[in-house]
Amino acid sequence: AQSVSQHNHHVILSEAASLELGCNYSYGGTVNLFWYVQYPGQHLQLLLKYFSGDPLVKGIKGFEAEFIKSKFSFNLRKPSVQWSDTAEYFCAVNSNAGKSTFGDGTTLTVKP
Amino acid sequence: DGGITQSPKYLFRKEGQNVTLSCEQNLNHDAMYWYRQDPGQGLRLIYYSQIVNDFQKGDIAEGYSVSREKKESFPLTVTSAQKNPTAFYLCASSKERGAYNEQFFGPGTRLTVL
Numbered sequence: 001a002q003s004v005s006q007h008n009h010h011v012i013l014s015e016a017a018s019l020e021l022g023c024n025y026s027y028g029g030t031v032n033l034f035w036y037v038q039y040p041g042q043h044l045q046l047l048l049k050y051f052s053g054d055p056l057v058k059g060i061k062g063f064e065a066e067f068i069k070s071k072f073s074f075n076l077r078k079p080s081v082q083w084s085d086t087a088e089y090f091c092a093v094n095s096n097a098g099k100s101t102f103g104d105g106t107t108l109t110v111k112p
Numbered sequence: 113d114g115g116i117t118q119s120p121k122y123l124f125r126k127e128g129q130n131v132t133l134s135c136e137q138n139l140n141h142d143a144m145y146w147y148r149q150d151p152g153q154g155l156r157l158i159y160y161s162q163i164v165n166d167f168q169k170g171d172i173a174e175g176y177s178v179s180r181e182k183k184e185s186f187p188l189t190v191t192s193a194q195k196n197p198t199a200f201y202l203c204a205s206s207k208e209r210g211a212y213n214e215q216f217f218g219p220g221t222r223l224t225v226l
Binding site: 006009030032034036043044045046049051090092094095096097098099100101102103104105 | 219
């Protein structure tokens with residue numbers, strides 16, 4: 001069975017601070033990993049994704065994530081957060097059959 | 113505009129009644145999904161469909177039913193057998209079946225059972 005664990009439930013940062021949100025997954029097949037974001041009042045949308053190749057992937061709005069196979073991790077990072085990054089962030093893994101499993105989410109609050 | 117429509121935004125029902133949540137997409141996507149979102153529990157997969165006239169149970173299918181008679185529509189019925197139906201329900205779609213495709217989400221329906 002596949003599973004996703006996000007360790008931080010609520011993160012509070014000041015503007016310009018660096019961000020790292022943890023995501024660990026469990027899945028026996030080829031991994032397909034995603035980070036989604038839900039800004040206040042908006043739909044969930046894709047932030048970035050990893051299928052294969054370069055383990056460091058870049059997404060929208062300056063976000064990046066690193067796939068570390070040995071650690072079963074896919075952590076999300078941003079060097080300098082802005083107030084507009086306040087949102088809920090979800091890590092997800094897709095199985096080869098197309099079934100998706102999401103983590104519990106991390107709420108990020110950025111103080112201006 | 114292409115996208116996913118869920119209606120209504122808020123829905124109230126009495127305990128013991130079945131209720132059907134609507135999900136329509138005009139993105140010409142093959143796959144569609146239903147999730148339940150509860151505070152602190154992320155998104156949990158209820159049902160998914162990779163192609164018309166076919167669907168699979170997700171992790172929490174008990175008390176729910178779906179149909180996929182048309183490519184653009186994937187309605188979810190919350191039956192009286194669902195023990196705790198009050199929740200926020202999200203519908204999503206992806207272009208093709210399989211693992212590689214990102215999902216596009218609708219605005220959600222908040223169901224309250226009184």
